[in-house]
Amino acid sequence: MEASALDRAQRGDAEAFRELTQPHERELLLHCYRMLGSLADAEDLLQDTLVAAWQGLPGFERRASLRTWLYRIATNRCLNALRDGRRRPREPVPPFPPPAPTRRGEVTWLQPYPDALLDGLPASAPGPEARLELKESVGLAFVAALQRMPPRQAATLILRDVLGYSGAETAELLGTTETAVKGALQRARAATPSRPAGSPEDEVVSRFADAFTRGDVEAVVALLTDDVWLSMPPAPHEYHGREAVREFLARSFRHAAGRGLTLTRADANGQPAFVADLDGPAGIIVLTPRGDLLAAIARFHLPPKWARSLSAYGNRSAAGTKPGRDGSA
Structure with a gap:
């Protein structure tokens, strides 16, 4: 044939x-x-x-x-x-003053x-x-x-x-x-990173989604490893360690307060992931579990068409990720 x-x-x-x-x-x-x-x-x-x-x-x-x-x-x-020569994305203008990045x-x-x-x-x-x-x-x-x-x-x-x-x-x-x-x-x-250890990711991912949509900084930080990394492509800002991530999240959550943040499960790269919605698609959050904690959070600041496209690939809503319009669960 x-x-x-x-x-x-x-x-x-x-x-x-x-x-x-x-x-x-x-x-x-x-x-x-x-x-x-x-x-x-x-x-x-x-x-x-x-x-x-x-x-x-x-x-x-x-x-x-x-x-x-x-x-x-x-x-x-x-x-x-x-x-x-690759076209590099333009660095986005942050919607709030971010803390100084680790790198x-x-x-x-x-x-x-x-x-x-x-x-x-x-x-x-x-x-x-x-x-x-x-x-x-x-x-x-x-x-x-x-x-x-x-x-x-x-x-x-x-x-x-x-x-x-x-x-x-x-x-x-x-x-x-x-x-x-x-x-x-x-x-x-x-130069290739070693394979991460397997993890009981369902519980930590569910707890992250609940804490994140409530804007609970301390609850999110409690789920992180000491050496956690937070990155936000195409923004170059990266934050290393719990304290640096705590400071960034505190400013981010203040910016999002009362605006009805929701997360919809739409896994990516073989990892747990969510489409974030904040008065419209706001990007993709990809998590890297390690054991019963999270070793990395990648927040992709994508144009709305990308967020909608990727959201369409996912058909599972995470438990506890649909808060009220006032931001409460």
Whole structure:
């Protein structure tokens, strides 16, 4: 069936081309997201990949699988985009005077990836060389670490440890040598965060949602690890430790008081997440549990269209997250 569809597609049959590529689109989108860290950019690069594949299909010699050929195109399109210079988001103007940050983050273009887009993908990578499971390979810490690496180093790690291509296959995909792949892989693995320990996250996530919507600073802080990080892409402000996070939350909650803050569960990056609504969609909050506490809170300040889109992916409302208009539970 595939050979017949491929024959027709190479003769210019657009429907046959769609039949061939549609089953791979979701995994290619995720691949572009890992490379770029931005869902918006990944969607653009997926379309570029499909256009390039359609234009190049007559010359496809079938020496590799169609899937591998598509990954080659997607990887090179992403590398070209990174080499040409990524558009960095404009730093937003905060709605209230924030405290001095612990540091200014560099990966301000990072965006969350809705778990609903992971539906239908295999729980483990298809390649025999893969080392990372799906949930680990889409986690915020892992994707952020990829953004800090040289692009070809990040591509090597993804192709080898996430997708499971061999050293020889990865070298061919990247147009380099196996020796270069081995060296890049070693450096990339050294820069990759260790896998977080499993946690009984349901209780801590529910307690966070309840405390957050009530604007209870101390109740939220009680759920945090001593070394917690709060980040807010595309704003570069980051806060480290309970005291720094407490100060930021106190100002944030004063700003939101009486405005009917709600949270709707819509998990992202294999992690518990919420769409926040404050007189309209206000962004996405992604949590990183560690044991029975939270080690990181990422508050993504997204345009309303993104908040609505991501909210649509989630269909679970967190218990206790629908307060009254006065902010009470």
